Amino acid sequence: MKKFLIYILLLSGLCAHAQFGTNVFGRDPITNLENFDKQRVHWGYFLGFNSYDFKIDYKTNPDVDIHVKSTTGFNVGLVGNLRLFEYLDLRFEPGLYYTQRDLTFTGPGLVELSDRFREVRSTYIHFPLLLKFSSKRTGNIRPYLVGGLSRTLNFDSNEKVTDDNITAQVFRMKTWTNNWEIGAGIDIYFEYFKFSPSIRGVFGLDDELIRDNDPNSSYTGNVAAMKTRGVFVNFTFH
Numbered sequence: 405m406k407k408f409l410i411y412i413l414l415l416s417g418l419c420a421h422a423q424f425g426t427n428v429f430g431r432d433p434i435t436n437l438e439n440f441d442k443q444r445v446h447w448g449y450f451l452g453f454n455s456y457d458f459k460i461d462y463k464t465n466p467d468v469d470i471h472v473k474s475t476t477g478f479n480v481g482l483v484g485n486l487r488l489f490e491y492l493d494l495r496f497e498p499g500l501y502y503t504q505r506d507l508t509f510t511g512p513g514l515v516e517l518s519d520r521f522r523e524v525r526s527t528y529i530h531f532p533l534l535l536k537f538s539s540k541r542t543g544n545i546r547p548y549l550v551g552g553l554s555r556t557l558n559f560d561s562n563e564k565v566t567d568d569n570i571t572a573q574v575f576r577m578k579t580w581t582n583n584w585e586i587g588a589g590i591d592i593y594f595e596y597f598k599f600s601p602s603i604r605g606v607f608g609l610d611d612e613l614i615r616d617n618d619p620n621s622s623y624t625g626n627v628a629a630m631k632t633r634g635v636f637v638n639f640t641f642h
Contacts, residue, residue: 436544436593440642441487448483448598452638456503456526459608461628468511468622477503481530483640493536495550501528503634507575509623522575529557532585544593550604551586556632568616569623576614581632583608589640600640608632 440446454477460470481499488494507522534552562576569575589602608631615624 436595437598440593440598441538441541441546444487446485446642448485448600448640448642450479450481450483450497450499450638450640452479452636453477454479454501454503454634454636456505456632456634458505458507459629459631459633461630463626463628466511466626468509468626470627471508471510473506473508475504475506477501479636479638483642485536485642491538491540493538495532495534495536495552497530497532497534499530501530501636502526503528511622522569522573524575524577525560526577527559529559531555531557532583534585538591541591541593546591546593547588548591549586549588550602552584554583554585554606556581556583563614568618568621570616570618570621575623577612578610578614581608581610581612583632587636598642600642602636602638602640604636604638606632606634606636 455474456477457474458470458472460472479499479501481497484496486494503526505524505526507524509520509522532552532554534550534554536548536550538546538548540546558577558579558581561579562574563579565574565576567574583606585604585606587602587604589600592599592601610631611629612632613624613627613630615621615627619625
């Protein structure tokens with residue numbers, strides 16, 4: 405939650421700085437790229453960072469609790485935008501997302517550090533299909549909301565590995581997962597390009613955990629579901 409608030413503050417500060425800049429956004433700003441949004445199709449790319457987490461549900465009150473520590477990863481990808489109506493666009497934003505989550509298992513029988521700690525490194529190819537709802541443009545500013553569904557390929561899932569936490573300290577996840585997403589951003593029109601900072605929440609729909617071979621495993625036996633949650637901050641250039 406603290407990181408989420410920091411992202412919002414950073415995004416708000418950036419937008420405020422751009423909105424009140426003297427060169428482009430004065431009291432009577434010059435209208436840049438006046439016909440840009442009338443294009444049927446346009447393309448772009450984005451750079452950004454992410455913070456992934458897990459939402460964990462247990463079958464019963466857990467003897468072994470799982471604590472998730474998020475780290476900050478990075479994103480890079482492409483944007484394809486199809487204009488449907490004046491205020492509605494369809495967007496496809498395939499991208500590469502790299503992240504790491506640190507899991508700490510606490511409970512009886514897990515004494516050694518190697519027993520209690522797992523690094524879950526993930527390299528995702530993310531395929532979101534989103535609807536973008538834009539407000540009316542004011543000068544060189546146009547806020548928007550975005551939402552939709554996505555499918556994710558995890559190259560570091562270890563799904564096909566036969567060893568597990570008990571035999572070889574290997575944490576396993578499913579290779580493909582599905583998500584829903586919602587977010588907000590702002591289009592800022594400069595003389596030669598459009599810049600769009602945005603923030604988006606991603607919520608997994610599927611249980612991603614592959615259980616250990618032992619159904620009574622301290623690591624996975626009591627987990628009913630483990631789903632991805634994440635926050636993306638992207639800076640898009642069109």
